Amino acid sequence: MYQRDGSLLTVNSAMKRDILDKVASAMYEYNAYPKTKQIEDVAQVLIKKHPCLREPGSTHGWYCWKFSLAFKMGNLRQKYRIAGCPELAINHKRSTGTSLGNKMKKAKRSELNFLPDFPDGKSSDCLELERLTLMEEMKKKKRDRKMIDSLMESTFALRRKEIVHGEPLVSEIKDRWPALFLKKQIGAEFMRLVSTDLQQSFFDGLDKYVPRLLQMYRVRTSSSSDLRSLLEPLDAQTSNQKRRAAALLGLPFYLKEDPSSFIRVCEADSSEEDATKEVDVGILIITEEGGSSRALLEREMVDVAVVLEEKIVKCDLGDVANAFATLMGLLYCLDIDYPKTLKYTFEFIQKVFMGIGSGNCSAKVNGLRNRLLQDNV
Template identity: 35%
Template sequence: MLERGGHSSPGEPANKNIKKAKKRLNFLPNFPDGFDQTGLEDACKILVDEMQKRTPNGQLVKEKMDLTFALRRREVAETKPAICQMVERWPALFTEDQVFLEFNRIVGKNLKQEFYESIDQHSRHLIEIFRSKRGNVGQLLTQLLQQTKTQEPTDIRSTVLRGLPIVLGDKPTDFFKPCFVNSADDHVFQDLDLGILLVEHEGAVSPSSLHLNPASFKTVIEGEVVMESVKDLPKAMCLLFGLTYALHLSYPKPMKNTFKFIQQIFPSTEISVLIWDKKSTFG
């Protein structure tokens, strides 16, 4: 999908000057009628001040985020700010509601609804593929399926999203990083361009099984934790997918095939045909 550089030198933070998407740069909306750069900067300051409150006014935040959309898009596309700068300047963008709203502003679609509905619609076919695999891949998928204790939607979605990178030949261990709630070690994620931290309470499980059933999730972009206390894997993946659009980010190299699959295949009504016919893709 996108072209992006690799990590910085060892010991340095994740690359802060990575190439952004070219195919989405065409969408640069005009400033709202009656507003110039100065007026939108004033609205941006109001947003920052509001987000510093213990309980921000959700309606005010939405109104100002809608108003400043064109300014934000130009900054992302033209100046390519580091993520740490975006978090400071646009803190509302890194909230669950605004990730989904920003995706809708850009693409005109309900990301959360389409993401979940697509997984739910095709999960049975994907799990059948998981069960049909043999060899090392089959062993990993069998272990994964054995950990799926219920048929609740969240558990099934998690199984699908954890199994896809295995089937597609990605390296999920370079994307999903285990950590403990109170861990002060930032080496776990400081070199991640994009990734998800699987957070467990101290001593709850052994490190080797930490990734199986974490207490919560965090999303990481360019070595920065940008969203915390995400309650489940499907939501964490959905939010990170939305942020790649909002921030013109590359898909993470260790999960490039999985993210492409989510982008190109999940929305398709022909998924079952594509899955069963493309033997070269699934081996």
């Protein structure tokens, strides 16, 4: 009918319900909590693919479909919540009508597998036994790596339940899940959460933009002494490792954020307590001379470590770029929020460097990305 004379389809309630059920189910597979813009995009695609479903008298033809889909997603979440879906049950309301927490516990950084169900045929008791087996294996000098890989994979749902529901301290997680802090397992857990290779996505994106970022930083050195001191040691012979470090360390200054409580520099003989004091999330750079972060690239780095909750949780990382990549993995694995004082810096790393959730950037990050893609500064 539509192809012949442009007639619109008369959609009765049963037909509309079937359409909404199928579209909402497909949306749920990608995101249980889609944003308004995402729902709007789906409504537009629905009408574009099936123009006979356009709403008569509507300017765009999809306005009511958008609201219907929003309500349908709410009903679908309620249905799965009653059925016991962990990702939704965690956000249920008490009988008094108050929320169990101050914030919704849901995927916030494009996690595709934020809070999975337990594997078929396995209960929490069964998975706890596997966790204990994993603990015993980690105590050995010669560990069975294949066993650790297998047990970490099978206990993923139990681990996420503990981390997301209980919000334990990092030290408590490390006591119960020491294998999670192995470099290989950080990458594997990140892959389970986001379906993206941690190291490859980080370094591919970083190397793509390093030359352009350094060029843009130099333009701003006249008004930023921090960027100037960071870039002064760089010349044609500077290693790629230090160029990466300059691009990452200069990002907060370019975005006009304060990294003073994030980047810490100390000497090799400094105490951990003094070096990590008041650092909730940070990078600790250990140099031969110590000092401040100014002219940091002029000094020889002994080691770089990741700090969480005033404790070093991962050391022997070698260089700044590797430490940043490891930190990004840990923040996802441990469900830790980005530092508020560096929200744009971490958003840029996630969405521009790593390409995770890149379709929904803040205006500030999107503006920097656009400038990076221009031919001239």
